[in-house]
Amino acid sequence: MSNTATSLPDAKRVGMVSLGCPKALVDSERILTRLRADGYAMSPDYAGADVVLVNTCGFLDSAKEESLAAIGEAVAENGRVIVTGCMGDEADAIRAAHPQVLAVTGAHQYEQVVEAVHEHAPPSQGPYVDLIPQPDIKLTPRHYGYLKISEGCNHSCAFCIIPQLRGKLASRRIDAVLREAEKLVAAGTKELLVISQDTSAYGVDTRHEARTWKDREVRAHMTDLARELGNLRIADGAPPWVRLHYVYPYPHVDKVIPLMAEGLLTPYLDIPFQHAAPAVLKRMKRPANEAKVLERVRSWREVCPDIAIRSSFVVGFPGETEDDFKYLLDWLEEAQLDQVGAFRFEPVEGAAANALSDPVPEPVKEERYAQLMEVTSRISAAKLAAKVGRTLPVIIDEVGEADEDGDIGATGRSQADAPEIDGAVYLRNVPETLAPGDIVDATIEDADAHDLYGALADQSA
Numbered sequence: 001m002s003n004t005a006t007s008l009p010d011a012k013r014v015g016m017v018s019l020g021c022p023k024a025l026v027d028s029e030r031i032l033t034r035l036r037a038d039g040y041a042m043s044p045d046y047a048g049a050d051v052v053l054v055n056t057c058g059f060l061d062s063a064k065e066e067s068l069a070a071i072g073e074a075v076a077e078n079g080r081v082i083v084t085g086c087m088g089d090e091a092d093a094i095r096a097a098h099p100q101v102l103a104v105t106g107a108h109q110y111e112q113v114v115e116a117v118h119e120h121a122p123p124s125q126g127p128y129v130d131l132i133p134q135p136d137i138k139l140t141p142r143h144y145g146y147l148k149i150s151e152g153c154n155h156s157c158a159f160c161i162i163p164q165l166r167g168k169l170a171s172r173r174i175d176a177v178l179r180e181a182e183k184l185v186a187a188g189t190k191e192l193l194v195i196s197q198d199t200s201a202y203g204v205d206t207r208h209e210a211r212t213w214k215d216r217e218v219r220a221h222m223t224d225l226a227r228e229l230g231n232l233r234i235a236d237g238a239p240p241w242v243r244l245h246y247v248y249p250y251p252h253v254d255k256v257i258p259l260m261a262e263g264l265l266t267p268y269l270d271i272p273f274q275h276a277a278p279a280v281l282k283r284m285k286r287p288a289n290e291a292k293v294l295e296r297v298r299s300w301r302e303v304c305p306d307i308a309i310r311s312s313f314v315v316g317f318p319g320e321t322e323d324d325f326k327y328l329l330d331w332l333e334e335a336q337l338d339q340v341g342a343f344r345f346e347p348v349e350g351a352a353a354n355a356l357s358d359p360v361p362e363p364v365k366e367e368r369y370a371q372l373m374e375v376t377s378r379i380s381a382a383k384l385a386a387k388v389g390r391t392l393p394v395i396i397d398e399v400g401e402a403d404e405d406g407d408i409g410a411t412g413r414s415q416a417d418a419p420e421i422d423g424a425v426y427l428r429n430v431p432e433t434l435a436p437g438d439i440v441d442a443t444i445e446d447a448d449a450h451d452l453y454g455a456l457a458d459q460s461a
């Protein structure tokens with residue numbers, strides 16, 4: 001059958017396997033949006049795809065193994081595979097393990113990956129394909145979306161190879177970021193997750209270049225960005241939830257805390273402290289490594305008592321002594337962080353830390369990891385227990401099926417919980433009209449070390 005002037009040709013289909021962090025997910029979304037604008041369709045499975053893209057993570061050696069396994073699976077299931085993402089910078093290792101891959105491109109090489117798809121699965125161009133308005137593709141649920149404000153990083157933390165993989169800090173224009181945020185909110189996104197490698201450094205590379213936005217000058221600066229995002233409005237007239245991730249405690253962070261107290265910014269900060277002992281932070285070459293962080297945290301809580309702080313820590317970094325570790329535990333007791341993730345130090349190929357002396361033996365790392373988790377879980381549990389009896393806003397992620405008694409449960413998150421990394425709020429007995437993305441008031445009835453349990457405020461007994 002031939003195409004008439006009004007029929008669209010069968011579009012070529014692209015499958016996507018996206019591994020790694022939220023930043024990689026944003027890259028996958030951008031690539032797919034671009035491909036769809038070029039007339040490609042998406043395939044939800046291997047079998048229906050003309051070509052499969054694997055967006056890899058190469059941060060830790062264990063992530064590389066996972067990436068190689070995913071490439072192997074795509075090769076076995078489909079055979080026509082293009083690799084991109086952080087591990088794409090190690091083309092030789094990929095080709096050694098999987099010589100059949102069609103092309104390998106590195107992190108953020110959007111043009112190259114799109115070209116590779118065009119080469120290996122040429123698009124079926126029809127006269128009307130480019131005229132069809134297409135919304136951007138989002139791999140995250142519609143009610144929350146990641147907003148990437150910059151690529152790369154100007155620091156040189158000893159355990160990290162991101163600056164080698166992704167280059168120096170390159171900030172996006174503030175007006176482009178705000179336009180994207182406005183578009184997301186207009187399309188139904190109620191929660192914006194601001195991501196980068198170093199959100200507090202946004203605009204340092206462009207000397208905080210100002211642009212005109214809504215008849216006013218705004219700078220590429222974290223505080224201007226936070227204020228403008230807080231000025232957006234979702235359908236019910238309230239500001240969207242806006243979370244700042246990967247924030248380093250530079251002095252200007254103090255300026256965004258009042259926005260949280262005013263309800264314009266979600267009272268949440270994700271600060272990857274990684275350690276507290278000055279000697280370890282120095283060996284790690286961490287940015288914003290200053291002694292007064294605990295005082296700052298205290299002053300933030302005075303301005304905004306509900307602020308939730310989440311962080312991650314590395315135990316067993318080379319040279320970490322018993323005293324350093326004890327310092328970290330004492331610091332954690334003082335800091336009373338809401339949620340903590342921990343990692344045992346693992347050498348990453350190409351990282352400066354590999355050359356440091358005094359490695360910590362594996363059993364000691366395990367022991368310290370277990371101790372740190374015990375302390376931080378106890379603190380989280382106490383902080384969550386203190387919320388029992390309170391009524392909190394909860395954004396709904398998922399609504400379940402009715403059980404044998406007809407009760408429907410829902411899973412959501414409070415303002416203290418970012419998707420995928422923090423805890424959840426489990427609600428009982430919700431109406432069947434409740435939908436993902438709804439923001440409801442919930443009365444908290446119970447808590448454990450990570451999650452809260454409750455009911456809609458007007459239904460709790």
Ligand code: SF4
Nearest residue numbers: 153155157160162197
């Ligand atoms: S701040 Fe440090 S850990 Fe974060 S990306 Fe830059 S070098 Fe890596």
